[in-house]
Amino acid sequence: MGRFFVQRLGVALLVAITVSIIGFALLRVSGDLAADLAGEDATPREVAEIAALYGLDKPLHEQYLDWAANALGGDLGQSLFTNEPVMDLILERVGVTILLSLYSLVLALAIAIPLGVLAAIRANTAVDRAALGVAVFGQAIPNFWFGLILIYLFGVVLRWLPISGSTSFAHFVLPTVALGTAVMPALMRLTRTGMLEVLEADFVRTARAKGLSPGAVFFKHALRNAILPVVSLAAVSLGFLLGGSVIVETVFALNGIGLLAYESILRSDFPVVQSILVFVSLAYIVLTLASDLINARLDPRIRLG
C-alpha cells in the first residue's frame, strides 16, 4: 500500500508541474498581454514600459520560473484588475465552489447508484426504461435553463427557497439540484453497465447459491465489484464541478471560482486566470489520486498486486 501510494503521488506531482507549464505557456501565447493592459490608444513605448513593469519582456521560461518560485512561496501575484492578492481572491470564493460541488456530487451519487443498480437488476423492463428516461432528461437539459426553471418554480411561484446568494444551506439547494442533475446520468449509466456485467459473474451465482438475501447479493457482492469505474468518474465529475460551474454560479449569483474565472478571462486578468487554472488542475490531480486510493481500498487486487 505504501509503495502504491508513493508511486501515485510521484505521477501526480509530475502531472501538476506539466499542467502549470503548459497552462502558463498557452496563456502567454494567447495574446499580447502588455498591449491589452496598455489599452487601445497606447504607443509602442508605453506598451514596452508596461511589459518591463510586469516582467513580460523576459524570456518565457524565466517568466515561468519567477511565477513558479513565487507560487511555491504562497504568492500568486496580484490581480491586474483590482490589485488584490490573487490568493485572497481565490480563498474568498473557493469555499462556495467546493461546497456546491460536494453537495452536487453527493446528490448525483445518491440518485445514480441506487437507480443504476435497480436498472441493472430490472434490465430491459419498464423500470430500466424509466431510469434511462431520467438519465436522458438530465443529460439533455441545459443546466442553466433547468436552473432558471427551478428558480421560477421554487423561488418565484412557490417561494420555498431563496434564489440567489450563498449565505445558508437553503441557498445551495437549487443550484445543487441543477448541477447534480447534470452529472448524475453518466454516473448512473456507468453503474448500470458495471452491474449488468458483474451480475453475470460466477461469484454472483455463488452468492445466490449460498442463499444470501437479494440485498446482500446485489449490494455486497455485485456492487462493490461494479463500483470501481464509478468512483473514478465521480472524481472526474467533482473536478468538472469545481472548475466548470460558471454558468450555474452566474444564474444563482453564487460568488464562486467559476464566476471569478469567467470575469478574469474577460478582463485578461492573467495572474488570476493562471492561478485558477493551476487550482483546478491540482483539484483534478488530488481527486484522481483520491479515487485511486479509494479503489485500492475497495479492490485488494489493486493494492496487493
Place this chain on the structure above:
Amino acid sequence: MIADSVLRVRDLSVEIALPSGTLHAVSNVDLEAMRGETLAIVGESGCGKTMTALAAMRLLPRRARLAAREISLSGTDLRALSDKAFSAIRGNRMSMIFQDPMTSLNPVYPIGDQLEEIHMRHRRAGRRRARERAEYLLDRVGIVNPRARLGQFPHQLSGGLRQRVMIAMALMCDPALIVADEPTTALDVTVQAQVLRLLKDLQAEFNMALILISHDLGVVARIADRIAVMYAGRVVETGSSGQIFGAPTHPYTRGLIDCIPYPGKTARRTRLGSIPGIVPSMIGDSRGCMFRNRCGWAEDRCRTDGNAERRIEEGHSYRCIHPVGHLQGAAS
C-alpha cells in the same frame, strides 16, 4: 438399511426461448440422490447436466423455463417455496460447488468473510461462531494454517486451494446435499485426484448426498455409487456404478466407456474409442432418440420412439430400442 432419499426430481424439463426457436436444455429427467450416496451425472458438454443442477437449486438463468412433476428435498416440495423461502434452504440444506474456482469466489472480500456470511445468514449464531466453523472446515478440507488463510483474498490462493475453499463453503451449514458441478475440471491433473478423494471422504463423514457432475466417466468411476448418463438433455441410462460399467446398455454409454484408457489394462498402441460426430442442436423438435445420428445401430424407428424408458433390473434402466452389450452379445 432403508435408503434415505434426499433430492428427488421427477420429469424435469428446462426450456430456453431463443430467437431461433426453443432450446430443450433438459427433457423429462428423473433423478434421485440418496443420503450417503454419490450420484454422478455424466455426459458431454451441453447435454444439460449443469442446467439440471441449476434447476434443482433454482439458479437457472432468467430466460429459462422450468417444468417438473416433482422437485423435493428430504420430503419438502421445493416447487411450492417462495424465492425467499428457497434462499433459506440454499447454502443451508443444499449447496453447490462450481466448476471454476478462479471466478467463483468474490475477488474483493477475504475468504473468511465469504465463508462466515453463509453461517451468519442461515445459523444466525454470530460472527465468532461462524469464524470458528470456517476455521474448522478449512482445516478439514486440508488447508494448512487456516486462521491465516481466512484473512487472505482469492487471488492469493492457488486454484486447488480455492476449490478447497469452495468445498468448505458448501459444508458451512452441514447440508444434506452437495451438488458439485465439474469440481475438478479447471484444476491441474495432480490436484484433481486429491480434490475428488476429499469430496468422497467428506461425503462419507458428513453422511450427505453428493451429486457429482462430470464429463469424464473415468473420474466418476472412482467415486460414484450410482450414475446417470445424460445425452442431449435426457438421461439415456441410469444404474449403479457396477451396472453401468458391468453392463453398459445404451450405445452412448458404451461409447463413453470405450473412451476411457485403463492404465495397465488398455493394451499399448490400441486406439482409444471415440464417438463420431457432435451433440445435435437441441433447438426445435426434440422427439425421438437424439443420439441416432451418431449411433451405429440407428434405424427409422429411432426417429419417433427411441425415448421410452426400459428397465433391465432393479435400479438399471435405459432409453433405447437397440440396447447393446450383454443383451445382444453385440459388444465391440
